Amino acid sequence: MPPRIFETEMTTIALKSAGYTAKTNLFNDLTLTIGSGDRVGIVAGNGAGKTTLLKCLVGENELTRGDITLSRGARIGMVPQAVPEKLLDFSLFDAVATGLDAETLESESWRVDVVLDTLSTPEDIRNLPVRALSGGWQRLMLLMRAWVSDPDILVLDEPTNHLDLEKIARLEQWFMGIGDVPVIMASHDRSFLDAVTNRTLFLRPETSRYFPLAYSRAREALEQEDASDATKRERDLKEASQLRQQSAKLKNIGINSGSDLLQKKQKQLRERAEKIEAQAKILHKERSGDIRLANRGTHAKVLVSIEELTVAAPDGRKLFSIPKLHIFQGDRIVLLGRNGTGKTSLVSMLRRVLMAGEGIEGIKATPSLVVGYMDQALDFVPEKLSPFDFISALGQGDQRTRSLLAAAGIDPDAHWTPGALLSHGQRARLGLLALRLMEPNFYLLDEPTNHIDIAGQEALAAEIIEHDASCVLVSHDRAFVREVSNRFLVIEKGWLIEADDPEGFFAAMGV
Structure with missing residues (x-):
């Protein structure tokens, strides 16, 4: 109503x-x-x-x-x-x-x-x-x-x-x-x-x-309550188990002795155990699905070298310059700058060189790079293909595909739904699953946390750090930036400069 x-x-x-x-x-x-x-x-x-x-x-x-x-x-x-x-x-x-x-x-x-x-x-x-x-x-x-x-x-x-x-x-x-x-x-x-x-x-x-x-x-208060619930559940189930053991002993004794009183007592103990088990609180588990990444690794120490590069807008207007920049294995770089200063333009240039093989003067990359790219519009997730067709085309068998999709939090009912009809969250998780299966050793991520829930954001951050995944990312998610990044590059007054942390930029933005 x-x-x-x-x-x-x-x-x-x-x-x-x-x-x-x-x-x-x-x-x-x-x-x-x-x-x-x-x-x-x-x-x-x-x-x-x-x-x-x-x-x-x-x-x-x-x-x-x-x-x-x-x-x-x-x-x-x-x-x-x-x-x-x-x-x-x-x-x-x-x-x-x-x-x-x-x-x-x-x-x-x-x-x-x-x-x-x-x-x-x-x-x-x-x-x-x-x-x-x-x-x-x-x-x-x-x-x-x-x-x-x-x-x-x-x-x-x-x-x-x-x-x-x-x-x-x-x-x-x-x-x-x-x-x-x-x-x-x-x-x-x-x-x-x-x-x-x-x-x-x-x-x-x-x-x-x-x-x-x-x-x-x-969230701190929630975690305390959840921990208390878990402790109480464990205690209640332990008590129920002990009652069932006592009930079983009395049942055997009652049968052997023919004592109706003992059999009645064992029944009471069993019913009490059942009542405790029925009332034991079911602990909440997030259903959002796993997010995992892979890192196939590379022996190269310097992954990308940039020297005397000008980043321009599509209309040719100069946005900023990079005198010299080396991206090393293990770097988790975040690009910071006001809207329109050229963050996505630089990511696009890197993508064209590293994925499409386009030659751009000023950018050199090690030949062993395998790049995983995720854009904020999720354009790389096919709109006409279903999740099942998309993932199985990456060399996965039918059963493996179904298992991977389920683990990523995509309901079985959506496995055959065209990508265009999926929710934003489902498309984002599908894209991250595809990146994992491609096994890159370098990631270009443009707003990767858009549409991903908090549990997913934290899982993605943990995966990047655990796998020591080298990456260049653009993100407006302050919590994610603070968790993941170990290098901070700021576009300022027509130049790309390195900062010790993102806090000065955040303060300048008023957040």
Whole structure:
């Protein structure tokens, strides 16, 4: 059923015994109230129900069980993950304006200019079609479209996807100025969650956990509770085992002696053991799937040498210069720079030399390099092929392919689904699986954590470090950059310079 309306002076949205079952149970018995000043981050694995819950809150989906109640007159602004197809040919201004009803737009079109100004939208892009905008400005368009109607509650699905650090900083600052409007967001960006939320919901199939804390502190509390649950479960199951052993002994004695009293006692002990086992809490395990990498290794110490290289935009405009740069085995380099400074352009040049064999003066590579490349748009994952066809074509047998896909967190029902119809998370995991099977010894990664859940981000970071995988990466995920990288190259004032750490750049971006 759609959310029910109730009278209250304070804007609130409440869930009572809420549950949703699709092919599996996504969440169950979820009860909580979100009110003024609450900024809730929803955390769960890919495909674990975050978007489903958000759609239930705004009335696009219906709960399988339980209720959602909403204060009377409250307006909800929804920021989805994807831009609706119908908006792609609208100008940015007109796309934001669709957030207003016709009557309000006719009399108060100034609202659109105000919200565009609030997020410092450049004048020269306001009349561009949405499809011509960067992914970051498309994301901010969706936010402005939701905010222009002055909603009482704001719901966001992965708001930082495709945003560079400058826009993430702008978004974090924007959140500081929206007052006590309740906010509910699903996000995999750990640093962003810490910056803007004050409550965290860990969404789980059976017992979800809700803490009045931002992500990092909430996760510490969650780990403590999970550890306590594990200890209690172990203790309960040990007690049940002991009761069963006692029951078995009494049963043998009772049968041999013909004592009805002993047989009755052993039955009571067995029933008590069964009750304890039935009540023992099932421990939560993330279902997001494994992420693994490979590193076939190379004897070369210097993998790539760059000297007197100019990096240019597609139109030939100079972006920056590199006087000299050596990339050594074991280097985990992150490229840092403002949006448009040429990070992706450099990765593209490296890819053309290392993968396509194109000769570019100023770039030399060892012949033993085998490159694994992942772009943020996941263009290397075929849209027409199914996951099964894609992976089996990499030299895997049928049974091995099915096992690999399942281990990567791709449901059996999706094994034959065309790549274009997979979720972003499934496509990202499929791409990482393909990279692993190619067994590269050098990785080029452009925003590899886009669309991957937190467990997957941490697994990817651990794999890169464990395999001592040499890589050049572009990432706006601050937590991932801090975990993975051991060299930091910053594009600044037309030059590529080396920094000791990323903190100075992060501070300059305002994050």
